[in-house]
Amino acid sequence: MALEHAILVSLLERPGSGYELARRFDRSIGRFWTATHQQIYRVLRRMEADGWIAAEEVAQDGRPDKKVYSAAGDGRAELARWLREPVEPETVRHELAVKIRAAAFDDPAALISEVERHREGHAALLARYLHGEQRDFPDLDALDARQELQHVVLRGGIEYERMTLDWLDDVLATLRRLAADRPS
């Protein structure tokens, strides 16, 4: 389980409340780890009880109080321990691949518009990555260690999206060819 560790990394990069974390998981961190606010609040309470993180109540005017968490010594130690554990292979859940094979038992043409929509989502994500790269890493020759590591992860995301777009074009060409060969 790495949700704890993803939260630890995020809090080390910058302390924040559960709500703020949930938004980070919707945005940047969500690229490689997803979580809902429910999961995050539950795990934060457990981590605080275990002494991995420390909480500070912060009053705000015009909005509810919030609890700002930051990583504690035990959290850092746990992160170092976890880093040295074997890396689990990625768990894959690729719904579209299942649907493509399912299309053999139905009408392949029925998938085309959904694949097109899916492709648009990936194209938009790639554009966001490239824009974020320009904004957050304007000078690639002057990065500190933390930025270097953030950037190599971002490069992975960019290459993943490029590969996916190429593959989706391949999928669309295949579906269109099959739809032309034997029209329903």
Place this chain on the structure above:
Amino acid sequence: MALEHAILVSLLERPGSGYELARRFDRSIGRFWTATHQQIYRVLRRMEADGWIAAEEVAQDGRPDKKVYSAAGDGRAELARWLREPVEPETVRHELAVKIRAAAFDDPAALISEVERHREGHAALLARYLHGEQRDFPDLDALDARQELQHVVLRGGIEYERMTLDWLDDVLATLRRLAADRPS
């Protein structure tokens, strides 16, 4: 939830028992959908109760009886309905990416050997894909619709592994550079 649908596709491609399905999920289907035998047995019972699949008891000598399942009419109808639903964006759980960002708060060099091991796993998987492609699709100009669709999914797997290998080389180069810059 697509486990039901992944099972339906697999049973349409070829009927089989729960045990056989579990092995398929360890091998080919596991490329884009994972499941343990426990999940599979539970879902099979539910699907049979819902009339999506039909079971036939088969006695075997020298080994326990098995229940061979095959997709029923309701299952086919459900699959067609599901095919027309919107495709969910892939859920990403990329532990290695979390660890790479975590390395900024510990020793980047500590990750190198694990990334190397991870890279070997991906290289082996790519080799298996390429070998399977040779075996199952010897003549790429003579594929029927089902094989065309299976092959386009396999092409996606191959491209994913190639991209991942390139990225892991990039990660290793970055980690080694950081380790050389500030030795622990």
Place this chain on the structure above:
DNA sequence: ATTGCCTATGCAACTCGTTGCATAGCAGGA
């Protein structure tokens, strides 16, 4: 005025998914 959205946290109930264990006969190697 009312509607809807944002910040901020949380409970309750549920489904999904994993882990450990059990059964039970057969095959193959040390």
Place this chain on the structure above:
DNA sequence: TCCTGCTATGCAACGAGTTGCATAGGCAAT
């Protein structure tokens, strides 16, 4: 002979993850 491993299914318990709802004040637009 004992140990390991394969086929084949399943129970029980737990942890992970989702969904729906609740609270509660403030802000902005209609």
